[in-house]
Amino acid sequence: xxxxxxxxxxxxxxxxxxxxxxxxxxxxxxxxxxxxxxxxxxxxxxxxxxxxxxxxxxxxxxxxxxxxxxxxxxxxxxxxxxxxxxxxxxxxxxxxxxxxxxxxxxxxxxxxxxxxxxxxxxxxxxxxxxxxxxxxxxxxxxxxxxxxxxxxxxxxxxxxxxxxxxxxxxxxxxxxxxxxxxxxxxxxxxxxxxxxxxxxxxxxxxxxxxxxxxxxxxxxxxxxxxxxxxxxxxxxxxxxxxxxxxxxxxxxxxxxxxxxxxxxxxxxxxxxxxxxxxxxxxxxxxxxxxxxxxxxxxxxxxxxxxxxxxxxxxxxxxxxxxxxxxxxxxxxxxxxxxxxxxxxxxxxxxxxxxxxxxxxxxxxxxxxxxxxxxxxxxxxxxxxxxxxxxxxxxxxxxxxxxxxxxxxxxxxxxxxxxxxxxxxxxxxxxxxxxxxxxxxxxxxxxxxxxxxxxxxxxxxxxxxxxxxxxxxxxxxxxxxxxxxxxxxxxxxxxxxxxxxxxxxxxxxxxxxxxxxxxxxxxxxxxxxxxxxxxxxxxxxxxxxxxxxxxxxxxxxxxxx
Numbered sequence: 001x002x003x004x005x006x007x008x009x010x011x012x013x014x015x016x017x018x019x020x021x022x023x024x025x026x027x028x029x030x031x032x033x034x035x036x037x038x039x040x041x042x043x044x045x046x047x048x049x050x051x052x053x054x055x056x057x058x059x060x061x062x063x064x065x066x067x068x069x070x071x072x073x074x075x076x077x078x079x080x081x082x083x084x085x086x087x088x089x090x091x092x093x094x095x096x097x098x099x100x101x102x103x104x105x106x107x108x109x110x111x112x113x114x115x116x117x118x119x120x121x122x123x124x125x126x127x128x129x130x131x132x133x134x135x136x137x138x139x140x141x142x143x144x145x146x147x148x149x150x151x152x153x154x155x156x157x158x159x160x161x162x163x164x165x166x167x168x169x170x171x172x173x174x175x176x177x178x179x180x181x182x183x184x185x186x187x188x189x190x191x192x193x194x195x196x197x198x199x200x201x202x203x204x205x206x207x208x209x210x211x212x213x214x215x216x217x218x219x220x221x222x223x224x225x226x227x228x229x230x231x232x233x234x235x236x237x238x239x240x241x242x243x244x245x246x247x248x249x250x251x252x253x254x255x256x257x258x259x260x261x262x263x264x265x266x267x268x269x270x271x272x273x274x275x276x277x278x279x280x281x282x283x284x285x286x287x288x289x290x291x292x293x294x295x296x297x298x299x300x301x302x303x304x305x306x307x308x309x310x311x312x313x314x315x316x317x318x319x320x321x322x323x324x325x326x327x328x329x330x331x332x333x334x335x336x337x338x339x340x341x342x343x344x345x346x347x348x349x350x351x352x353x354x355x356x357x358x359x360x361x362x363x364x365x366x367x368x369x370x371x372x373x374x375x376x377x378x379x380x381x382x383x384x385x386x387x388x389x390x391x392x393x394x395x396x397x398x399x400x401x402x403x404x405x406x407x408x409x410x411x412x413x414x415x416x417x418x419x420x421x422x423x424x425x426x427x428x429x430x431x432x433x434x435x436x437x438x439x440x441x442x443x444x445x446x447x448x449x450x451x452x453x454x455x456x457x458x459x460x461x462x463x464x465x466x467x468x469x470x471x472x473x474x475x476x477x478x479x480x481x482x483x484x485x486x487x488x489x490x491x492x493x494x495x496x497x498x499x500x501x502x503x504x505x506x507x508x509x510x511x512x513x514x515x516x517x518x519x520x521x522x523x524x525x526x527x528x529x530x531x532x533x534x535x536x537x538x539x540x541x542x543x544x545x546x547x548x549x550x551x552x553x554x555x556x557x558x559x560x
Contacts, residue, residue, distance in 0.1 A: 011038045012060035012338070013241030014069075016218035019047050019055040028055055031221060036234045044069035045181075045210065050092055053077075053207035054215040059241075061338065072211030073159060075178045080189045081203035082171045082196070089127045089186035090202040099199040106168035114196050115161040115175065118188060123153040127186050156183040172203055213246060235357060262295045263287035264362040265331070267371065269298050271316030272325035274428040275368070275397030275406035282395045283366040284330040295360055296331035298322055299339045301459065306339055314415075314464035316408055318457075321432060335359050348379030352387040362390045369394045400426065418466050418529045433460070433524045435505065437517040451489070451506040452517045454524070463505070467491025471528040471553045474509055477521035485510040487550050488526060491533050510550060 019028055025046040033041055042063040044056040053076075056069055082101045086093035104110050128151070160178035167173070177185060186202045193200025208215045219227075219240050227236050265283040269276050280296070287294035300319045304312040317325065323334045337343075337359060346355065351374045365388060373379040385392040397405040404410070406426045414423035415431075424430055435454030456463070472488040487508045507524060509517075530549055 011036060011235065011238055012062050013058075013238060014062055014065070014213075014247060015057045015059060015224075015237065015241055016213055016215075017055045017057050017224070018215060018218040018220045019052055020221070021050055021052050024049045025055055028221065029057065032057060032224070032237075035225060035228050036237050038234075042066050044072075045074070047207060048090070048092075048186075048205070050090060051205040051207065053205075054210055054213065054218055055207075056210050056213060059237075061340075069211065069213075071181050072213075073178060073180055073209075074183070074207060075176070075209035076185050077164070077206045077208055078175050078177055078185050078189065078202060079204035080173045080175060080192060080200050082173075082193060082198050082200045084201060085190060085193060085199035086201045087128070088201075089184075089190045091204070093201070097199050099193075099197075101171050101198050102196070103168070105173075105196055105198070106166040108163055108166055111166055111173055112163045114192060115163055117195060118192060119158050119161050121155060121157045124156045124184065124187050124191070125153050126151045126184055127190070154182060156180050158183065158188070161188075178209075213242070217242070217246065238359075260293075261361045261363045262293040262333075263290060263364045263366070264295050264297055264360045265366040266297045266356075267299070267368060268302060269296070269322050269326060270302060270408045271411055271427055271431070272322055272329060273316075273406050273408065273411060273426055277329045277428055278398045279366055279368055279395045280326070280330040282393065283364075286364050286366070286393075287332075290363060292363060293332045294330060296326040296334045297356070297360055298326065298334055298336050300336050301339055303339050303344065306341060306344055313409070314412055314462045315459060316411060316427075316431060316464055318434070318459045320434070325429070345375050348374030348383055349387060350374075351379065352384065356388075362388065364390055365392045367392070367394055369396050412464055415464050416466050418468060418532070420470075420526070420529050430525050430527060431464070433465075433505065433526065434521060435460075435524075436521050437519065451508045452522065454505040454507060454522060456505060463490065465490050465526060467533050468529060469531040469533075469549055470526050471530055472507065473525045473527060474507060475523045476514065476517070477523065479514075483525075484512055485553055486524065487530075487546070487553055488524060508546075508550070510554065 015032070017028055017032075019025065025043055029041050029043060033039060036059070038059055040060050040063055042058045044058060044066050047053065047055055058065055058069075081091070082105060083098055084095050085097045085099075087096050105114075157180040158177065159180070160176065162176040164174040164176055177183075177188065179185070179188075185205055189200050189202040206215075224237060224240060227240060228234055230236075263283055263286050265279055267276065267279070280294075284294055298319070300322070302312065302315060305315075319336060323336075326334050337355060343351070343355060365384070367381060367384070369381070371381060371384075371394070373384070381392060381394040397407070399405050411423045411426050414420075414426070433454065433456060435456040437452040438455045467490050470488040470490065472486040473483045474486040475483045487510070489504075489506045491504075507522065530552060531545075534545065
C-alpha cells in the first residue's frame with residue numbers, strides 16, 4: 001500500500017477515537033500519523049494514560065479547532081475508590097494516606113447528598129502530578145523529584161454529579177460527572193473522600209462526551225487500522241470523520257467525510273452563471289440516469305485570490321451564495337475544497353489522488369471544457385480522464401449570440417460598465433450582497449433618510465458593482481417573510497461635509513419599522529442601476545436627489 005508523503009495529505013476533519021487504557025494520548029496521535037501519513041494531527045483535550053474513552057482528534061487545517069473544541073464541557077464516568085489517597089490522586093500513584101470507610105457512604109441517598117456538595121462553581125486545587133507549570137517547571141516533574149509546587153486553586157464548574165452505583169464490597173462509587181474545561185476528576189475524587197470523612201482516589205475514568213460529541217460515535221484504533229487496510233488507501237480515514245451536523249457552528253469550514261459513490265461536478269462556480277448552469281444540467285441528467293446523488297465540488301476561495309491577491313478580480317458571489325445557487329440549479333449536495341497555496345503547488349496527479357479522492361467518490365465527473373488543475377494549471381481534461389477510474393465529461397459553457405462563451409470575466413466587465421440587464425442575462429439571476437450593519441456617522445439620518453452601513457467582509461473586496469446608486473430589495477436575516485424595497489449607494493460621497501474615508505456600501509430600506517439594524521445581517525439583491533455618483537452643492541440638494549431616487553424605486557421596482 002503506497003503512502004502519501006507525511007504531512008502532505010488532503011485530510012481535514014475531526015475523528016473521534018475510543019482511547020484504550022495504558023496508552024497516552026500522544027501515542028494515539030503517533031499511531032494515527034503512521035496510519036494516515038498526515039503529520040499535522042492534534043487533539044482537543046488529552047486523557048491520562050490510565051483513562052479511556054472519547055479522544056477528539058483533529059487532522060490537517062481542522063487543528064485550528066483545538067481551542068474551540070477543548071473549551072467544551074466534558075462528561076465522564078468515574079469510579080471513586082474509598083479508603084486510600086494516593087500521590088497522584090488516582091490508581092497509578094503510591095499510597096499516601098489511608099482512613100476507615102464509614103459504611104453509610106454506600107447508602108445511595110447519603111452518597112448523592114455528598115455529591116451534591118460538589119455541584120456548581122467552585123475553586124479546585126489541581127493534583128501535584130499535573131502538567132501545570134510554575135516558573136517553567138512542570139508540576140509532575142517536581143513531584144517526581146519529591147518537591148511540591150504551590151499550585152493556585154482554579155475556578156471550575158461541576159454541572160452534574162450523579163451517582164450511578166455503589167459497591168460496598170470494593171468500597172467504590174460510580175459517578176456521572178459533567179464538568180467545565182480544566183476540571184480534574186482526580187482532584188474531585190480526592191476532595192469527595194475528604195468531605196465524606198475518609199480518603200479516596202480515582203479508581204477508573206472513561207470520557208463519554210465532549211460538547212455535542214459522543215463516545216457512541218467514536219472508533220477504536222483497531223477499527224481505524226482495519227478501515228485503512230481494507231480500503232488500501234490512508235485517505236479512507238476520512239470516511240470516519242465527524243459529520244458537520246455533529247460539530248455544529250464552528251469558526252472553520254471543516255472537511256466532511258468522503259461519502260458514497262456520486263456523480264460529481266467540479267469547478268469554482270463564481271456567480272453560478274448560465275454556463276455553469278448548463279454544466280449542472282448535464283451532470284443532473286447523468287445523476288438521474290444512475291439514480292445517484294449529484295455533488296458539486298466547489299473550490300474556494302477564488303484561485304486568483306491565493307495566487308495573485310493584488311490582481312484578484314471582484315468576486316461575483318461568496319461561498320454561501322454559491323452553495324445556495326448550486327443547490328438551486330440541481331446539486332443535491334455541495335462540498336467545498338479549500339484552495340490553499342499547498343493545493344496550488346500540488347501536481348496534477350497529487351491533486352486527483354489526494355485532494356479530489358479525499359472528498360468524493362465519482363462515478364462520473366463533469367467539468368467545463370477549459371478546466372485546468374494542478375501546479376501551473378498543467379492538468380487538463382484529458383489528464384483528468386487518465387487519472388480517474390470514471391468517465392469525465394467536458395461540457396462547453398453556454399455561448400451567446402456573438403458566439404462567445406459565458407464567463408465570470410464578461411459579467412464583471414458588464415457590471416463595471418453598469419449594464420446590469422446584460423450582466424444578469426448572462427448570469428441567469430440578479431446578484432446579491434450580504435453584509436452586517438455597522439454604525440456610521442449618521443449623515444443619512446440627518447438628511448431624513450437613515451441608511452445602514454454594510455460591512456461586506458474581505459471576500460467582497462474589490463466590489464463587483466461600479467460606484468453609483470441602485471434600486472434594490474433587502475431582507476433582514478431571520479425574517480424570511482418580508483423583503484423591502486431599498487435604495488443602495490456604492491462608492492464615496494463627494495458632497496462637502498459628507499465625504500467618506502473609503503468606498504462604502506449604504507442602504508436605505510423603504511417602509512422599515514422594525515428593530516435597530518446594527519449588528520444584523522442584510523441580504524441585498526441589486527436590481528437596477530439608477531445614477532452615477534454626483535457632486536452636490538449642498539446637503540439640501542443631496543436630500544432632494546435621494547428623494548427622487550426613492551420615488552423612482554417605488555414606481556419601477558417590482559417585488560415578488
